[in-house]
Amino acid sequence: MTTIDLPAGRSERRWPTLNRLVGVGRRSPTATVGFVIVVTFALMAIFAQYITPHDPVEAYPRNILNPPDAQFWLGTDGNGMDIFSRVIYGARYAFAIAVPAVLLSIVIGVPIGLWTGYRGGLFDEGLMRFFDALRVFPSIILALAVVAAAGPSVINVVIVIGLLDSPIFVRVVRAEVLALRSSTMVEAARAAGNPTWRILLVHLLPNAIQGAMAQTAVRAAWAVRISATLAFLGVGIQVPTPEWGVMIRQGAEYMVTGQWWVAIFPGIALVVMVLGLNMLGDGLQDLLNPRRKG
């Protein structure tokens, strides 16, 4: 017997997911850039205490509103705190709010979407009308009003964002389930005597979950944006927490007196992070939904 060496095919067989990712990266440079941005921010968040030159909440009373220089790379704010360190630490808050909020809306939205799409009927109809009705409120006003009413705390911000975003996941999953409900596959499963929960979990969920996963990055971008907006308005996270929205709030008054660095740098971090998530989201939607047209 002769052995045939196949060096070219080998890596492809061993790393199918990796190869797929590389393939996507080549096809969609936007997604690659987005991915790199998000990973960079994630590393910043994880290793914040090793890369920051100063403590993010330590005030230097002699260095209030220092312009950017060698000691304070991005300057200091009105309390004399180092803006560079605060911007780096801000990434932690972005992830700490966006990740649980998106997880929460998945945990709420996906089961409801599965159930209501499969069962249909009055509950389904009522729920959809309710979601339609929610659309008459601007999302930021709704989030703000609910957070203010529920009591402004970080946990409430996460819960409200997660709740307000869950209809998106309900819709996506429901649409997939509706399309699959009367497919041969599901009919066969039903004929074989599978109970409903098994059909939902084993047959429908794996097919429907992809559409939901494709939404995650874009929804995370929304969560980061809206939580920063709430903080900017003074609802939710408070001064002197190193969160980007709070920092922009602190710097707002200095924009018309010339101390631009206080609000500009956290704003840039926020824009780049949201941009990265949106770009990644575009790529995810292409990857997980091959039917989507460019």
Add this chain to the structure above:
Amino acid sequence: MKVRRFLLRRLIFIVPLLIGIVFFTFMLVRIGGQDPVEMLAGPTATQAHIDLIERELGLDQPLLSQFLIYIGNVFTGNLGDSWISSQPVLDDILRRAPITLELLFWGVGLGALIGIPVGLRVAGRPDSWFDQCARVVSLFGFSIPTYWLGLVMLFVFFYLLGWAPPGIGRIGLVVIPPETITGSYLIDSLLTGDWEAAHSAFSHLVLPVMCIAIISAAPIIKHTRAIALEVYRGDAVRFARASGLPRWVVRRIVMRNSTVPVMTFVGTEITGLVGTTSLIEFVFAWGGLGQYGLNAIISGDFAAVQGYVLFLALFSVIVFLIIDLTVVIIEPRSSEAT
């Protein structure tokens, strides 16, 4: 005839929606940790005092009868009094609504005026350099926080260049505002021929309107492009091209066929842009309904919050209705579809 029947059917659907919205605003201030009685009474109030306030506000009654009283008040135009301004909420809202509408109108109008032609244009040549530029610009528009954009604008055009007035209010401090006709300083001063006031009002409008236009143009570009791309792939365009019709005729076909979906999209976007406008008002101290509402929410002015949210919902419902009606009028076949 058909239009009237359509309108009637729509109006019937709106009634339960309105009741639902009123219920929602009613529940909004009752779900959470903040107690209006405690805020009114202050930290040193005795239990008897608290009970008294509770009875005065009607909060000792069961929830259902509270709701019925509330809904009765709402439909007779009594939205309660604001704690901040100590004025009836309805008066506050009606006085400030035109101020916000002006900003929204110019901002979204300019955004649509930029976004729709650009979207149509790039759809004609997908993946050209212009298309790539438009995509990047619209991605940025999606990602920039409204309030931060406003602050950057103020810094560049007020502090650095000195072209724009400071972001406080709608007209210069030393300029006498024109008498109120429509509530818009710009239009009122033009109507009365007060050129100084018109100039001041215009220069105050430029930055906030630009911010709203930038934020609103991004989704408009993206969706107009997607809609027009579909039309370009359709039979009408293929037939026109096969017939050898010139480019501008093809473009006109695309424009006509995209009108309805683009208009519907812009209409649904307006709801979200009301939120954007509120933030811009907050940054530029515009003094309109948006700023009023945000301040009410932040400071827990319950009656004002309820009135404001209710008014926003009503506004969206009216906008959706107008859009639907216009669509039915310019494209009669769609009334049968709904």
